[in-house]
Amino acid sequence: TSDFSQSPKDLLSSVNYLQHINENCPSRLNWKKIRSETSKDPLLAKVYSHIHSGVWPHGISREDSLFPFWRRKEQLTIEHGCLMWGYRVIIPVKLQQGISNILHSTHLGITKMKGLVRSSFWWPNLDKTIEDLTKNCEICYKFRSEPPRSILNPWPWPSKPWTRLHIDHFSFNQKYFFVAMDSCSKWIECFQVPSPSVDGVIEKLTECFSRFGLPRSITSDGAPCFQSSEFTKFFNRPRNKSSYWSTVSSSNKWRG
Structure with missing residues (x-):
């Protein structure tokens, strides 16, 4: 049938x-x-x-x-x-x-x-x-397959504060936050933002730079907002050119 x-x-x-x-x-x-x-x-x-x-x-x-x-x-x-x-x-x-x-x-x-x-x-x-x-x-x-593990490459320790800055977003209780951490002192700047957008990042970094000056380098995990053309333009401004920009894997971004 x-x-x-x-x-x-x-x-x-x-x-x-x-x-x-x-x-x-x-x-x-x-x-x-x-x-x-x-x-x-x-x-x-x-x-x-x-x-x-x-x-x-x-x-x-x-x-x-x-x-x-x-x-x-x-x-x-x-x-x-x-x-x-x-x-x-x-x-x-x-x-x-x-x-x-x-x-x-x-x-x-x-x-x-x-x-x-x-x-x-x-x-x-x-x-x-x-x-x-x-x-x-x-x-x-x-004989199970295990996902490849990222090789951890510790960053060299900075000689003074505000030399290398690590930045990222996180969410908590349905709210977004932008965080910037100084690699030397481990000082953290944390800001609540409306969304993980490039506009919020630029605004909060400008605030940090006005208080602490420009770091020598800034790193992130390469999220879309950190790779946008607006973000690139922000670092190409004359007053920001003393900083250089790089991205790292998510497993390494907070080490060092």
């Missing part, structure tokens, strides 16, 4: 996909086994009935076990006795652990395994099944 809202091309793709599973997956994954277990699964039997009749409840609670299927009801079909969500085969509870173990045997890690399983199969809480399986696997943990 098929959902006749599908186009002939989509319908043919679903049938061909089941044949692909039958020919290329291990025997315990073939579609005949999936069909057999689908008919024995109480929840999937109910889903099968709703798809076959075309009649679904008008509203379902999120806590209802039928909800994950109900919200996808427009994309659910029946092909050769197997339930399909689009081109993905819906796996009965009894086969979920076995399929997870087979696909996990290559120890791809959480992200790659999710991609692999999602490309072929689906069941409620699929992501959690994969996460639990890989998180408890010593091999996956040992």
